[in-house]
Amino acid sequence: MTDAIRDNAHATAAPQRQSGRAAFGAFVGTAIEWYDFFIYATASALVFGHVFFPNTSDFIGTLASFATFAIGFFARPLGGIIFGHLGDKLGRKKSLVITLLMMGICTLLIGLLPGYNEWGYFAPIALVLLRIVQGIAVGGEWGGAVLIAGEHAPKGWRTFFSSFAQMGSPAGAIMAVLAFRYVSGMEETAFLDWGWRIPFLASAVLLVIGYCIRVGVSESPEFQEMQQRQAQRREHSAPIAQLFRHAKLPLVAAILANAITVASFYFTNTFMIAYATQYLSLSRVQILDGLFVTAIVQLLWNPVAALIAQAVGTMRFLVLIGIGAMAAPFIMFTLVGTGEAALIATGLSMNALFAGGFYAVIAGYMSEAFPADYRYSGISLAYQVAGAVFGGATPFLGTILAAQFVGQWWPMALFYASLAALSVVGVLMLNHLARTRR
Numbered sequence: 133m134t135d136a137i138r139d140n141a142h143a144t145a146a147p148q149r150q151s152g153r154a155a156f157g158a159f160v161g162t163a164i165e166w167y168d169f170f171i172y173a174t175a176s177a178l179v180f181g182h183v184f185f186p187n188t189s190d191f192i193g194t195l196a197s198f199a200t201f202a203i204g205f206f207a208r209p210l211g212g213i214i215f216g217h218l219g220d221k222l223g224r225k226k227s228l229v230i231t232l233l234m235m236g237i238c239t240l241l242i243g244l245l246p247g248y249n250e251w252g253y254f255a256p257i258a259l260v261l262l263r264i265v266q267g268i269a270v271g272g273e274w275g276g277a278v279l280i281a282g283e284h285a286p287k288g289w290r291t292f293f294s295s296f297a298q299m300g301s302p303a304g305a306i307m308a309v310l311a312f313r314y315v316s317g318m319e320e321t322a323f324l325d326w327g328w329r330i331p332f333l334a335s336a337v338l339l340v341i342g343y344c345i346r347v348g349v350s351e352s353p354e355f356q357e358m359q360q361r362q363a364q365r366r367e368h369s370a371p372i373a374q375l376f377r378h379a380k381l382p383l384v385a386a387i388l389a390n391a392i393t394v395a396s397f398y399f400t401n402t403f404m405i406a407y408a409t410q411y412l413s414l415s416r417v418q419i420l421d422g423l424f425v426t427a428i429v430q431l432l433w434n435p436v437a438a439l440i441a442q443a444v445g446t447m448r449f450l451v452l453i454g455i456g457a458m459a460a461p462f463i464m465f466t467l468v469g470t471g472e473a474a475l476i477a478t479g480l481s482m483n484a485l486f487a488g489g490f491y492a493v494i495a496g497y498m499s500e501a502f503p504a505d506y507r508y509s510g511i512s513l514a515y516q517v518a519g520a521v522f523g524g525a526t527p528f529l530g531t532i533l534a535a536q537f538v539g540q541w542w543p544m545a546l547f548y549a550s551l552a553a554l555s556v557v558g559v560l561m562l563n564h565l566a567r568t569r570r
Contacts, residue, residue, distance in 0.1 A: 205524025211271020
């Protein structure tokens, strides 16, 4: 009897260990990839206009930098298609290892890239090419990380375990802000010459750590079961073809639902840096300190939001917090405009509580809209198309609005609120489609 109890305990403990390992691996891997992504975003706001577009005005240089930033978003749907196919056919784990290596190597190369004064037009061209590869890598990363954590989760805990992949984003933001906070105090010439490269070169260390952790995670049990079913049915249809054949409406709804999740980060972590330094005369250090506090708040809030959503109902939570996200930017701009450090951090953090809570929960909710056969393709394509449409364009459009309405912040706040409204519509559509299928 004792041996039987011990055997049962071991049988139960093994999946639980794998659940925790998968969640931790998803968190660390996404944190590293988002660190790489966010340091590019920060450099776009602070550096790239001077280094790669030096013969332009500050306004045009910033627009050009944000344009290279946006290009990565338009490459992300391609990454979602490529790695969604690989993840649905060959496994979640293999796709995630490849995306991590692609992202890390490109980030290292950007840190080594000569500027316009050394390479002329070849420098911004090389920057754009590396950015495109980064976009493809990120396009494949998010969906796989969400699934490998959520599909390892104990029954009834998918939303919570999926949120660990979402926690990687604020963790990556914290590391990115710290890295640039460290070098931003340098003398201006040194910062623009070589100081900005340090955060990019540091990514090499993170890449080695992330690779070692990621290869130690086992394949998703749901994927293994799906492979066995497909082998018995001798089914060879491409996952992307199945997605467009059977789930066009859920795909559209999921794209809308992700509007605020992708736009919020780049509105605050990219556009707000440029807006605060150029239009509010805040220093780099002031706005980076505010974003650092914001990222910590969101990192701590994400798992709490996931637990609350499981308790009150995921759909209800998403709708309520989405409505809050519509009001948050008006408060954020008011507080950031004071120039007071505590109020800057409060305004940015309040915005992050709503958008971050939505971000933490939407991944697990959205993944249930697609069957395992093409789930990687479904959630990856939805998230990355939303990124291309709503994320990449946000800093660019925000910069144009700021230039057109100098001294007035309400057009930017209204723009942000409209994206939150689209996300609420997307959640309601997903809920309606789920009830219709039952």
